[in-house]
Amino acid sequence: MLYALSWFLSLGLLAFWSLACWGLYALTVWAMAGAGALAGGGAAMGAALWPAWATAWIPPQLTADLQAMLAAIGPMVQAALETVPMLAGAVSVLAWAIWGLGALLLLALAIGAHVLIAVLKSRKSRQPLPGATAAH
Numbered sequence: 682m683l684y685a686l687s688w689f690l691s692l693g694l695l696a697f698w699s700l701a702c703w704g705l706y707a708l709t710v711w712a713m714a715g716a717g718a719l720a721g722g723g724a725a726m727g728a729a730l731w732p733a734w735a736t737a738w739i740p741p742q743l744t745a746d747l748q749a750m751l752a753a754i755g756p757m758v759q760a761a762l763e764t765v766p767m768l769a770g771a772v773s774v775l776a777w778a779i780w781g782l783g784a785l786l787l788l789a790l791a792i793g794a795h796v797l798i799a800v801l802k803s804r805k806s807r808q809p810l811p812g813a814t815a816a817h
Contacts, residue, residue, distance in 0.1 A: 683798045691787060691794065692791075694787055695784060695787050698787060702780040710772065713769050
């Protein structure tokens with residue numbers, strides 16, 4: 682039972698790790714796509730501040746303040762944003778590498794837990810029963 686519980690927990694952690702990596706990858710790709718739109722010029726400045734579904738939840742004054750702030754630091758931001766889309770290919774490789782390292786670590790921990798359970802069970806089975814006398 683302990684083996685099944687440890688493997689179930691390990692596979693659950695792996696699923697959570699995979700979901701977290703996928704979510705961060707999707708967020709990064711979305712941000713890079715937005716950076717490319719922002720590098721397009723002043724007309725595209727408000728295009729990628731946040732997804733369309735979020736506009737109902739964000740006050741218009743906050744939108745105006747953020748657009749004014751972006752306009753004030755425009756030249757520096759635009760120079761940085763022009764280089765971001767070139768890095769988009771590396772994001773996929775980096776996401777897979779990070780996911781793979783985390784998955785290997787979780788697999789190693791699962792195997793370690795399996796071995797630990799086996800060692801503890803073998804120690805427990807080697808102990809004499811209470812009340813039993815040792816033969817000399």
